[in-house]
Amino acid sequence: MKLKFFGAAREVGRSCILVEGKSTRILLDAGVKVGEEEAEVPTIPNSMLQSIDAVIITHAHLDHCGYLPHLYSNGFNGPVYALKPTLEIANVMVNDYLKLSNPRDVNKDWQKKMQRKEKTVEYHQEFRVKDLALKLVPAGHILGSSMVEVRLGNERILYTGDINLKTTRLLEPAYTEYLKADTLITESTYGGDKDTWPPEKDVLSGLMKSIKTTLDNEGKVIVPSFAVGRAQEVLFILDDYMRSGTIPKVPIFVDGMIGKVNRIYRHNVIFCKDELQKRILMSEDDPFKSSNFVMIEGKADRSKVLKHQGAAIIVTTSGMLKGGPVIKYLERMGSDSLNKLLLVGYQAVGTPGRELQDGAKEITLDGKKIKMGIKVETFHLSAHADRPQLLRLAGRIQGLKNIFIVHGEERKMMELAAALGKHYKVTVPVLDAEYTT
Ligand SMILES: [Zn+2]
Ligand SMILES: [Zn+2]
Structure with a gap:
């Protein structure tokens, strides 16, 4: 499979990853980076949007779902797959984002279109987008948050979205049983050398x-x-x-x-x-x-x-x-x-x-x-995995060979890459470059 990173490459925000199968193109997440002025958006060219077959949203934070209405206003016409609570919360978040940021290329009609294109999926249930088989499993980060497994024949990619491996007051931890993948795309918000949570x-x-x-x-x-x-x-x-x-x-x-x-x-x-x-x-x-x-x-x-x-x-x-x-x-x-x-x-x-x-x-x-x-x-009450948890996750994935590190500050990504690089082929991708798994 081929990968391209249109955001969250050496930064936190605007997560948006293109995955290409033999005849299929999907996006994993479509986020924005909300700043002081206008939000920063993924670099995916509008001319590519008609060729995208589907979008999968891992969870309802705006850095993973805020670009959805823009996708539709700029030419995307396919379905958006996510867990039910993800879609419900994403609608509230997107509504608020549109009200506050008032982006030029989007209005309420595009949000309505997005709602018509929503498709609810369940955890652990495989579904297909043309030649790609997809499965979402719990990520422990917020309600409905998911990791995404993308399979083409026997080749597998696992994308963490945002992940938490510890149980919280409200949620079970991320699902880490029977994970199997050749390639992991992992977040690294707290992947730095000093990022170990106290008890x-x-x-x-x-x-x-x-x-x-x-x-x-x-x-x-x-x-x-x-x-x-x-x-x-x-x-x-x-x-x-x-x-x-x-x-x-x-x-x-x-x-x-x-x-x-x-x-x-x-x-x-x-x-x-x-x-x-x-x-x-x-x-x-x-x-x-x-x-x-x-x-x-x-x-x-x-x-x-x-x-x-x-x-x-x-x-x-x-x-x-x-x-x-x-x-x-x-x-x-x-x-x-x-x-x-x-x-x-x-x-x-x-x-x-x-x-x-x-x-x-x-x-x-x-x-x-x-x-x-x-x-x-x-006080560290973060909903993100710390460095030991991120390392543990990689160790639990059967057959893992390649790791792409996204969604982090560059220094922390490099520190995490140094540790993971002892066991795997590690890439800290740059914006818009193409990679093959
Ligand atoms: Zn998040
Ligand atoms: Zn995030």
Whole structure:
């Protein structure tokens, strides 16, 4: 098979990989890289789009699905395959992206076309696109997230999408039984030499201690979060520790798209881990509806939170402080050293979140310079595999010979390549170049 990388080559964002069989062309993911100005999009030429037979979406983060409506407006006419929750969440995400970014070549009609072309697939069920056989298996990253196996005769490629090999509050880990592939295309977000997560219990006890200190001093704790995945994990963790009395009972305000995504998670709970399904189905105890959460719907609710006296926790979008309600909260609460900002997800280079993580005392939000007196702390609750997990995954794949490393910062990719290169032929692909498996 032939491969071409139209994005996520030596970068995180705009994932889009062309796989060619003998007579078939498919795309694995169609993402955008949302920046300050217009989003960066994959480099696939529009003239090629009519020849693409199908698109497979691994999961509903915009860096994997945001380019879908553009594909249709620029000439693609084929189906888009993904798990049911992926398609549902992708529609919410794409809708929000179109509203915020207002790209020139796309309008609502193209999103409607995309919806008409959606085809739901199940985990572990092989389906065909002409001469290619495809199978999606759980990736453990967010609801519906998948790895994709592409087979042409006896030759197999496995693409991780974004992957997590550890169980979380909501999801089972990635499926790593009976994996077989000649070629692996792996993400490498945390593939660097120093990217080894400390034990989760240590992270959580540090996190709770930190939250407790701020709440005891009547401060506010702001947790910026991706609407999908991170937010649900964070809310479940906070709810658990509040119920057990580890942290004081204060309102947990939930703002941004998180509420909408929670509802999709809840009605797709069949895709969450068994333990959570049992908890909801066999008792009245539904953590999605915990009385500790106060859902913020619109500006009126938000202005009440902005005036809220005393301790509180605010979980809100966006995860890297590039827009979303978190900006409003930081404008009001960011200068006060009683308050705390907790970074719990990936912070891309060039985002205000990353600047704060690196120690900046002043950042530009929404075009305004804001002095940051607020305490900033980072806790690794990432939904991505760390380096040992990425190495372990490769080791579990039967017959593996070639590895392509995508979706990472270049330095980390090279560090991961050095380790994997001892056992496999490793390529860190460049944009638009063609490779043969
Ligand atoms: Zn992701
Ligand atoms: Zn990603």
